Amino acid sequence: MGVMAQRFNVDPNKLLETLKVTAFKGASNEEMMALVIVSNQYGLNPFTREIYAFPAKGGGIQPVVSVDGWLRLMNEHPQFDGIEFIEEMDGDGSPLSCTGVIHRKDRSRPTKVTEWFSECYRKTEPWDTRPRRMLRHKATIQAARTAFGFAGISDEEEAREIPSVLPNQITIEATPSNDEVVESEMALAPVKEPAAQLKPITAQAMLAGVVETAGHTFETFKQWASEMGVVTNAEKLTSWDEVATDEAKRLIRAKTGMINAMNQVKGKATT
Secondary structure (H helix, E strand, O other), X not given: OHHHHXXXXXXXXXXXHHHHHOOOOOOOHHHHHHHHHHHHHHOOOHHHOOEEEEEOEOOOEEEEEOHHHHHHHHHHOOOEEEEEEEEEEOOOOOEEEEEEEEEEOOOOOOEEEEEEHHHHOOOOHHHHHOHHHHHHHHHHHHHHHHHHOOOOOEOHHHHOOOEXXXXXXXXXXXXXXXXXXXXXXXXXOOOOOOHHHOOOOOHXXXXXXXXXXXXXXXXXXXXXXXXXXXXXXXXXXXXXXXXXXXXXXXXXXXXXXXXXXXXXHHHHHOO
């Protein structure tokens, strides 16, 4: 949130309050963190609806990028060298397909992606009144994704069909208080001792494993947790075991967002 606040030159706390009642309305703290990370990663502006929260199939929310956001991503890419469209119509002038052709400065051949009206059409007012424009938007988005490798983001039409999985495997349940994800990962942890000597794998131990496997130390985790206020009395922690079990499980569920945020903390410390 601090990174985004710097982009807009506003107070982080005020920005959080505003996003929760506008572009990211209804988001939990974990979902908010994931949405902000995606927005920061791609430099998208939630206040101009380049990115916004959308109810996911099965519960939760996920980031959706509008066509304006996709156009921003394309136009700001240093290798972008133009886009063309090839439209195919049937006998009465109705659209059959639209092919987006994207040129990159560093490639000898253009990227071509065809979207078919029969596969994309939805019974909605925009599709009924502006079918060619809507199909062109779909071709733009899929061609951009293919040409530039934009990952972890979707448009609203796709969001209606996919479950509540956020970028980089961050999964937000409709009721994120259950511990099924953490417990299933514990069950799959490798066994290194004879069965008679097995010790319970704690949420704190799993959290330590996630953080340290990503190349971070307990001190880096402690600094991040203290700055973000995501762990109670983080500044007073002296070991992993002192992290509350419910907080450790919550962080494990949002582990990718946590690691991405810690990477930013580590980067600041080395500059």
